[in-house]
Amino acid sequence: MESNQYLSMxxxxxxxxxxxxxxxxxxxENSPSDLSIVQNIFRSAHTLxxxxxxxxxxxxxxxxxxxxxxxxxxxxxxxxxxxxxxxxLFKSLDALEAMVxxxxxxxxxxxxxxxxxxxxxxxxxxxxxxxxxxxxKQASADLHLSGGLDQFQxxxxxxxxxxxxxxxxxxxRLREDCVLKAARAYMVFDALERNGEVAKSDPSVQDIEQExxxxxxxxxxxxxxxxxxxxxxxxxISEIESVVMTPIDAKALAQMREHSSSASESKPDSNTGRGxxxxxxxxxxxxxxxxxxxxxxxxxxxxxxxxIERLDTxxxxxxxxxxxxxxxxxxxxxxxxxxxxxxxxxxxxVSSDLQxxxxxxxxxxxxxxxxxxxxxxxxxxxxxxxxxxxxxxxAETELDRTVIxxxxxxxxxxLRNALDHGLEDTPGRIAAGKPETGNIYLRAxxxxxxxxxxxxxxxxxxxxxxxxxxxxxxxxxxxxxADRLSDHEVYQLLFASGFSTAExxxxxxxxxxxLDVVRSKISSLGGAVTVESKLGEGTxxxxxxxxxxxxxxAMLIRLANEKYxxxxxxxxxxxxxxxxxxxxxxxxxxxxxxxxxxxxxxxAEVLEVPNHELDDSAEMNVVVVHKGEKxxxxxxxxxxxxxxxxxxxxGDYLNRLFAISGATILGDGQVALILDTNALIK
Amino acid sequence: xxxxxxLVVFSLGNEEYGVEVDKVQTIERMMPLTRVPKTPAFxxxxxxxxxxxxxxxxxxxxxxxxxxxxxxxxxxIIVRQQSIEVGLIVDSANDVVDVDEDQIEAPPEVVGGIRAxxxxxxxxxxxxxxxxxxxxxxxNKDEIIQLEQLGE
Numbered sequence: 073m074e075s076n077q078y079l080s081m082x083x084x085x086x087x088x089x090x091x092x093x094x095x096x097x098x099x100x101e102n103s104p105s106d107l108s109i110v111q112n113i114f115r116s117a118h119t120l121x122x123x124x125x126x127x128x129x130x131x132x133x134x135x136x137x138x139x140x141x142x143x144x145x146x147x148x149x150x151x152x153x154x155x156x157x158x159x160x161l162f163k164s165l166d167a168l169e170a171m172v173x174x175x176x177x178x179x180x181x182x183x184x185x186x187x188x189x190x191x192x193x194x195x196x197x198x199x200x201x202x203x204x205x206x207x208x209k210q211a212s213a214d215l216h217l218s219g220g221l222d223q224f225q226x227x228x229x230x231x232x233x234x235x236x237x238x239x240x241x242x243x244x245r246l247r248e249d250c251v252l253k254a255a256r257a258y259m260v261f262d263a264l265e266r267n268g269e270v271a272k273s274d275p276s277v278q279d280i281e282q283e284x285x286x287x288x289x290x291x292x293x294x295x296x297x298x299x300x301x302x303x304x305x306x307x308x309i310s311e312i313e314s315v316v317m318t319p320i321d322a323k324a325l326a327q328m329r330e331h332s333s334s335a336s337e338s339k340p341d342s343n344t345g346r347g348x349x350x351x352x353x354x355x356x357x358x359x360x361x362x363x364x365x366x367x368x369x370x371x372x373x374x375x376x377x378x379x380i381e382r383l384d385t386x387x388x389x390x391x392x393x394x395x396x397x398x399x400x401x402x403x404x405x406x407x408x409x410x411x412x413x414x415x416x417x418x419x420x421x422v423s424s425d426l427q428x429x430x431x432x433x434x435x436x437x438x439x440x441x442x443x444x445x446x447x448x449x450x451x452x453x454x455x456x457x458x459x460x461x462x463x464x465x466x467a468e469t470e471l472d473r474t475v476i477x478x479x480x481x482x483x484x485x486x487l488r489n490a491l492d493h494g495l496e497d498t499p500g501r502i503a504a505g506k507p508e509t510g511n512i513y514l515r516a517x518x519x520x521x522x523x524x525x526x527x528x529x530x531x532x533x534x535x536x537x538x539x540x541x542x543x544x545x546x547x548x549x550x551x552x553x554a555d556r557l558s559d560h561e562v563y564q565l566l567f568a569s570g571f572s573t574a575e576x577x578x579x580x581x582x583x584x585x586x587l588d589v590v591r592s593k594i595s596s597l598g599g600a601v602t603v604e605s606k607l608g609e610g611t612x613x614x615x616x617x618x619x620x621x622x623x624x625x626a627m628l629i630r631l632a633n634e635k636y637x638x639x640x641x642x643x644x645x646x647x648x649x650x651x652x653x654x655x656x657x658x659x660x661x662x663x664x665x666x667x668x669x670x671x672x673x674x675x676a677e678v679l680e681v682p683n684h685e686l687d688d689s690a691e692m693n694v695v696v697v698h699k700g701e702k703x704x705x706x707x708x709x710x711x712x713x714x715x716x717x718x719x720x721x722x723g724d725y726l727n728r729l730f731a732i733s734g735a736t737i738l739g740d741g742q743v744a745l746i747l748d749t750n751a752l753i754k
Numbered sequence: 755x756x757x758x759x760x761l762v763v764f765s766l767g768n769e770e771y772g773v774e775v776d777k778v779q780t781i782e783r784m785m786p787l788t789r790v791p792k793t794p795a796f797x798x799x800x801x802x803x804x805x806x807x808x809x810x811x812x813x814x815x816x817x818x819x820x821x822x823x824x825x826x827x828x829x830x831i832i833v834r835q836q837s838i839e840v841g842l843i844v845d846s847a848n849d850v851v852d853v854d855e856d857q858i859e860a861p862p863e864v865v866g867g868i869r870a871x872x873x874x875x876x877x878x879x880x881x882x883x884x885x886x887x888x889x890x891x892x893x894n895k896d897e898i899i900q901l902e903q904l905g906e
Contacts, residue, residue: 392805634789679791720807722790722800724837725893730792735800735807743788743802 078249079175082127084377086172089120091443093165098446101158110147117143120168126248126313129181132171138192139164145196160191162447221292221328225272232294233322237268240299242306243316245288250311254283259309261291267305268295287313292320380473383433387622390430391718394623397423398715398739427716431620435470438516438525441480442467445487445514452491459498459509460491466516471523472620475597479525479617482590482601486527486613487512489587494529494611504608506530522599522641523619528612534605536562543568563603567591595750598641600700622719626736627695628712628744631676632684635744637717637736642749644696644703646711651688663705665696670703673752679731684709697749704753719746756855761877763884764831764847766814771844772853772877772884779832779839781847784824801830801841808832810841816892817868835889851884853877858886 093116100109117140124132139161145151167185175181221229229239242264246256257280264270270277271292275285295302299317306315320328397420404416446462453460471479495501495510502508513528536559543549543565549557567587594601599617618624618641626637627646647665654661654672661672672694676684686692686707694705717736722729733748761772762781780803787799787810796815800807810830815821827846832839861873874886 388805395805681791682789722807723809723839725840726790726793726797726800726809729790732790735788737802737805737807741802742786743800743807745788745790745800 078127081249081377082123083172083176086120086123086132086168089116089123090165090169090172092116093120093168094447095443097158097161097165098450100153101450104153107147107149110143114140114143114147122248122313124181129171129175131182131185132168132175135164135167135171135185135189138189138196141196142192151195151198157195160188160195162451164188164192221272225292226325226328228271229292229294229320230322230325232271233320233325237294237296238298239271239320239325240293240295240302241290241318241320242293242302243288243290243314243318244306244312245314245316247311247313248287250287253285253287254281256309256311257281257285257289260306260312263305263309264291264293264295264302267297267302268293270294378433383473387430387434390427391623391720393423394427394716394718395737395739395741399741402739427623431472431623432470434473434620434622436473436476437468437470438476438479438523439467441476441483442514442516444480445483448484449487449491449512452488456491457497458491458495460495460512461509462512462514464514469516469518469523471617472622474622475523475599475617478593478597479615482593482615483514483525483527485587485590486615487514490527490529490531490611490613494531496532500532504532518619523617525615525617526612527615528610530610533607533609534563534566534603534611535607539563539565559605563605566603567601602700623716624719625714626717626746627714628738629675629693629695629708630710630712631679631681631708634679634681635712635738635742636675636679637715637744637746638695638697638706638749639746640714642697642699644698646693646695647705648691649694649705650691663694665703665705668703670696670705671754672705672707675706675708675752678752697753699750699753702753704749706749706752717744717746756857759853759855759858761851761853761884761886762831762847763849763851764829764844766817766845767819770882770884772851772886773831773833773889775850777833777835777889779834782830782832782841784828784830784843798843803832803841806839808839808841810843812843813892814843814845817872819868833889833893835893838893840893851879853879853884861885 093113096109096113096116100106100113103109117136121133121136121140124130124136142151142157142161146153146157151157164185167183167188171181171183174183233239244257244260246253250256261270261273261277261280271294273280273289273291275289279285280289293302297305299319303315303317306312400416401420404413442464445464449460449462490512495512496504496506498508501510511530513526515524515526515528517524539562540549540554540557543562544551544554546568548565548568567590591601594615594617597617599615601613601615603611603613605611625640627640627643629636629638645665649663649672653663655669656662657669661674662669663672664670674686675681676686687709693708693711695708695711696703696705698704720735720737722732722735731748731751732745734746735743736746738744760775762775762778763770763772765771782801782803785801787801789799790797790809796812798810798812800809812821822845824843825845827848829844829847830841831844831847832841834840857879858875858877861870861875863870868885872888872891874888877884877886
């Protein structure tokens with residue numbers, strides 16, 4: 073089927089619309105009387121319906137159609153929202169989402185939604201139903217008045233009618249996926265003009281030729297043919313979604329004449345009127361979606377969709393360029409030729425700007441992950457019978473797409489935890505003298521080369537003793553060690569595998585498999601998660617994530633003939649030590665660093681560097697690295713310098729390597745390995 | 755007549771071996787290697803293959819044959835088996851031949867010191883004998899892990 077090529081576009085857009093529906097419904101739930109939100113919801117639902125119908129997903133289209141009927145009553149003040157309606161609409165959304173997901177997976181998007189449809193119909197058929205019909209009837213009468221013909225055109229029409237011609241107002245709507253709108257419109261005009269005369273068109277012919285119209289246009293057509301023939305003639309042209317013919321007789325003409333003087337005022341009215349009329353007749357076009365479509369077009373002109381693979385290719389090509397840049401810089405500094413140096417410097421500046429742009433292209437706002445949370449929290453809160461408000465800030469903070477793709481599940485875990493374990497139930501909150509509604513804050517912000525995401529609740533906080541008891545019971549901690557642990561260390565126990573403090577295992581937070589999975593997922597992304605808590609006041613989980621995964625700044629070091637890169641993000645300081653600074657504690661070499669005694673690691677020995685001899689006669693270079701709050705000093709033969717490096721994987725053959733997280737290609741074409749210093753800190 | 759098979763011919767010691775042309779990405783001269791710590795001895799390191807980092811193994815050492823110096827004729831054959839891309843260091847690689855599937859026989863228990871498990875068969879050509887590798891087994895990752903464990 074030809075629509076296959078549009079399928080991915082359809083999927084993307086329907087997901088967007090579903091998300092918009094979700095967001096708007098949640099917003100509406102907070103301010104049920106705000107009809108502008110209903111309008112937005114209506115538009116999304118309507119566009120979705122149109123798209124689904126075009127693509128032949130009938131169940132999807134039918135369900136949205138029924139949702140639309142309910143929404144239409146609401147926006148026309150014929151029905152006011154209540155809990156039941158909200159639940160029904162949310163259920164419909166879930167069903168729609170399931171259908172879209174089915175389509176994503178190659179299914180036909182079919183789903184048995186009879187009960188939902190019945191529920192929606194029941195709402196529509198409530199008391200307000202008969203009233204709903206009346207505005208549409210009125211509106212269809214209005215259609216004839218939507219003249220806009222000037223005196224001259226009116227007299228032309230009149231004369232034509234008198235000489236036995238038929239006059240029609242024809243509204244042609246092109247399919248949403250129509251690419252060459254102007255061309256299709258031209259074909260319509262061409263067909264019409266072969267058998268009659270177009271008295272007027274709206275928008276004007278010039279505008280149509282320049283594609284200055286949304287998806288539909290109206291013409292006043294004078295012909296000898298009858299309505300059906302004309303309709304068939306137009307529908308024979310491809311990519312036409314609908315044709316609506318309204319014959320004009322002498323009586324309608326008289327009405328038009330009457331109104332032509334006040335045409336300017338009546339026009340906006342007639343617009344909405346036309347919409348209602350069409351919608352009542354079940355056709356796929358109305359004013360609401362027109363404006364929606366235009367708004368989208370404006371947005372569309374500022375952004376384009378790009379296949380993510382192309383971005384990856386761009387990134388790879390840029391990486392190559394970066395390697396050459398480093399090489400050129402080296403050559404230029406060796407050759408000491410001023411013209412070359414200047415050119416290379418300029419190129420360096422341009423390429424670092426380019427680097428920023430390329431990296432930015434891969435960045436996405438965390439909003440794309442956050443936006444599904446309000447709905448999730450609402451549902452969970454209902455399930456748990458708790459009152460919860462989710463306060464999201466910093467949703468515009470940007471992260472690399474790779475991180476975005478992976479971060480959703482850990483955050484879901486943490487939010488569920490906050491809802492289930494963190495917040496007290498309503499009686500519990502009242503007893504604790506807190507407001508009934510619990511707050512969960514979801515914050516994102518950037519700081520340096522990291523993005524932080526915090527999930528904070530104002531619930532009961534972590535009970536140190538409870539955690540310790542559980543940990544001792546599970547054999548994670550020995551009872552004699554318990555007292556020595558700091559609060560912070562105790563909280564970290566929550567991330568140990570097989571740990572769950574909930575007294576009742578609920579289906580929401582699972583069986584204590586949550587937090588350790590969260591931690592391992594986050595550290596696989598190069599991030600870290602910590603927890604802060606105050607008993608009785610609340611708990612805060614802080615997730616730290618790297619801004620990007622593909623280009624990092626690193627310190628290059630030399631060990632004998634080998635070069636290694638250490639990510640700057642894990643370096644605290646570089647310093648010099650002498651043999652006298654080293655002391656042996658429990659058989660381990662240690663060195664004083666600021667206020668601490670930290671382990672000293674002979675890197676060359678650990679990495680089994682061949683032909684390496686530690687020269688401790690003079691001062692030694694050490695890199696102090698950290699893993700969380702733990703520090704270690706690594707001995708290097710030489711610091712080569714700081715450099716932007718492009719991360720490369722070592723491939724599938726070599727995985728699970730000790731202390732190596734990847735590789736990079738240096739300016740001279742050599743491969744240098746990137747150290748994973750976390751493995752060196754015990 | 756069976757299907758035609760195109761093989762890249764390479765040598766290790768006195769034996770000639772073959773690997774299917776469609777598994778071979780390129781054949782490279784010896785190039786600088788970056789050692790990767792804590793890997794089995796036959797993993798010689800990684801190379802920069804036009805911007806892609808590719809691990810390289812020494813086939814002699816992989817099969818426990820005596821190691822030799824690398825010479826001018828030493829080649830790295832870059833092969834791909836599913837998602838795994840690896841360079842194989844061989845003594846020389848100099849020929850491509852067509853072999854009829856019918857000419858391939860099951861391998862004996864051991865050929866040139868290499869166990870049958872790593873072999874797909876033996877192709878008997880007019881004047882020469884070609885040993886066909888079973889790349890899947892040669893590049894078996896589980897075996898690296900086992901070797902690592904033995905080493906510990």
